[in-house]
Amino acid sequence: MIYSLIAIGIGILMLIMAVIAILNDKLSVAVIAAGVVSLFASVLFLLMAAPDVAMTEAAIGSGLSTLIFFYVLNKIKRQNA
């Protein structure tokens, strides 16, 4: 019971973060919000007893891909300026 309540709460937080990622005007905020979606997703995978997937999601989804987005953002900004 308590687990399903936590899972529903995390799901709602993920939805809020995803909407922020879509609607926010600042790209850096959007990238961070997309990373937070991945972080909550990894917690959700852990609650659903899939630690393998949770490890991958936390390392790649919220860590490395967020960093690569920032690298690309920085490169694009420099070229436009």
Place this chain on the structure above:
Amino acid sequence: MLRNFLIALVLASFGFIFLNLYNSYEPKTELTGIAAHYAENGASEVGAANLVTAVVVSYRSFDTLGEITILFLTAAIISFFLKLSNEDENKVIIHKGTSEILKTASQLLIPLIFLFGVYVFINGHLTPGGGFQGGAIIASGVVLAIMANPNMTINHTVIVWVESLSGVTVVIIGVLGIILGGGFLDSTLDGYGLGEFGTVFSAGTIPVIYSLVGLKVGAEISNILNKYQKSQKES
């Protein structure tokens, strides 16, 4: 107006399709077919305590080989295009200094992160995780090192050799599986023995294959991140 109407029409038809799917969905109460076979015989046939690893590295290891190839192709294509757009190689890039807290913390954390990554892929057949996860953890350690010291250069030759050698060795072990075991990439070679629960050197060739996969994934992702770092003009 017409465009909005068409979009609404497409959305409504998608909703109709998914509603039908949802209505006809019945959750299965027990495993059927090949999944039941894996769940019942996985431990006795392969000897891996972690059933996910048994499926990924033994029953479906050909797919894992495909995944490694896809990652290799991605790394190759990224380095190809970033090389083209980065002409002034010899220009010295001046980075902003990183904070003292990040530098000090990275000295403490980087060895621990590397150690944890190696632990995850060596124990892939006993505990959750495996080659891909361990490789990603090692790559995040490399990220911390790059962020703490932006002028750091990663030895390109070492990365390329680690990556190629581990890829070739995985294929060689797979061919050995045809000769000694039951087929390509079969993990239970004759003379290598079936796995034993609770010991690291068990479960046939699974720890060897997973360690090689971990090294390969870690080297590839580190290579990609290093390319991105090098392609920044100034930061």
